[in-house]
Amino acid sequence: MSNLISTGTSRAATLSDVARLAGVSTSTASKALNGRGDVSERTRARVIAAADEVGFTPNALAQSLTAGRTGTVGLLTSDLEGRFVIPILMGAEDAFGAGQVNVFLCDARGDTIREQYHLKALLNRRVDGIIVVGRQTDPRPSLGHDLPLPVVYAYAPSDDPADHSITPDNRLGGRLAVEHLLTCGRTRIAHISGDPTFAAAQDRALGFRDAMRDAGLSPVGETLFSSWTEGWGRNAAMLLLRQHPEIDGIVCASDQIARGVLDTLRDLGRSVPDDVAVIGYDNWQVLATNARPELTTIDNNLEELGRRAARRIFDAIDGEPLEGTVENLPVRLVVRGSTIALR
Structure with a gap:
């Protein structure tokens, strides 16, 4: 079946068409087709069936998500030494999908003036969202709320409770x-x-x-x-x-x-x-x-932290507002020989 839907004129099917046919929001349709876990299997099956019926493809999903957007996200950090930011970046890129969203990495080196310079550069590039990665888990200054794009704070929470932050527990x-x-x-x-x-x-x-x-x-x-x-x-x-x-x-x-x-x-x-x-x-x-x-x-769990931050950016692009909250991401134990004699 061609990627067309009958709406009076021949045109490519959109994510909105899939959502309307499945009886769900555009955000839910996007999550279902992206394989994200916060959608029931029944809803996912209904969305997939609707996508098949209108001829909507995964490639069309990527185009729909980036329609009118640049397909780029900024990652603003003060930790380019890599201990924390590199695994977070890897997780974010994994969630964004290879080739679908490009990530611009900017290192502020802990300098507020340099950070503002990078922020201005990212805005001039019209990135679709920004992930701010701190070098420690102490609250850091907010970028403010007059920005025309979603911002998620990862590792270091924002000092503003109205911002959305994700930090390890x-x-x-x-x-x-x-x-x-x-x-x-x-x-x-x-x-x-x-x-x-x-x-x-x-x-x-x-x-x-x-x-x-x-x-x-x-x-x-x-x-x-x-x-x-x-x-x-x-x-x-x-x-x-x-x-x-x-x-x-x-x-x-x-x-x-x-x-x-x-x-x-x-x-x-x-x-x-x-x-x-x-x-x-x-x-x-x-x-x-x-x-x-x-x-x-x-x-x-820094890679998962990066994936979760990317999903929150996706959610905001899909139209879901970012709630002001701090998500405490569970950490995990890795057992080796310093506590248990491994034979």
């Missing part, structure tokens, strides 16, 4: 780390964190304390805060183990800290994980998989 991550050590039989658990001015450090510490309290246990010593470095991990572990040699588990708020902890345990002749189990955070592959033993860690 660091409090859940701290809890998952403790719960995993408990399943490994550890009960004398300490916590070493990073810079106390970072929201991530405080949120992970809250999750740690919540899980210990719920298990009826007290942490070994207070949470130690300083920097996100291997050197701090080595020094903090030495301090803790001198004061509390009975420690059998250590939760670290970053993989860098955890690598330093492993160094100190090795120097002290303590076996990992037999004597002390160690868990990191961030699942930074170059650190976690090259540690000896390899690090169990918490993964922030």
Whole structure:
């Protein structure tokens, strides 16, 4: 069947035609044809049947979504070093679809003047939406609400509650780390964190304390805060183990800290994980998989975060307003040899 629909004149079928025939909104029709999960199977089948009836194709869907638009999205970041923005970008590109939407990557380097310059350049390019990626999970200044396009904040939430933000659930991550050590039989658990001015450090510490309290246990010593470095991990572990040699588990708020902890345990002749189990955070592959033993860690699900941010941009392009909210994206545990002896 040709990609035409009878409407008095011969013309290509549109997404609106599919939605009207299926009895759904244009946004729902788009989601159903894109395979997004927030549509019931019954509705999806009805939309697909309607698309078949009018001869609407996936290529026509891409054209419909970008009709009157540039087919480009801006990604504005301060983290071009890549630890966080690269996996988020990969997830966003995956959701946008190869070749359907182009992504312009702009690095503001933490400079507000440079950020405004890049924002102006993206607006001049008439991008269809902007994803703003922070380098840490502390709230960042909003770009404002007079922009003629949808904006989603990823990793770092906007400081304006009217904006839509998606950030990893660091409090859940701290809890998952403790719960995993408990399943490994550890009960004398300490916590070493990073810079106390970072929201991530405080949120992970809250999750740690919540899980210990719920298990009826007290942490070994207070949470130690300083920097996100291997050197701090080595020094903090030495301090803790001198004061509390009975420690059998250590939760670290970053993989860098955890690598330093492993160094100190090795120097002290303590076996990992037999004597002390160690868990990191961030699942930074170059650190976690090259540690000896390899690090169990918490993964922030950054690619999924990028995919979700892209879907929110799609939703807004489809006509759904972006609600002012902060989505806390669940994180996940990645088990390796620093907590469980893998044979």
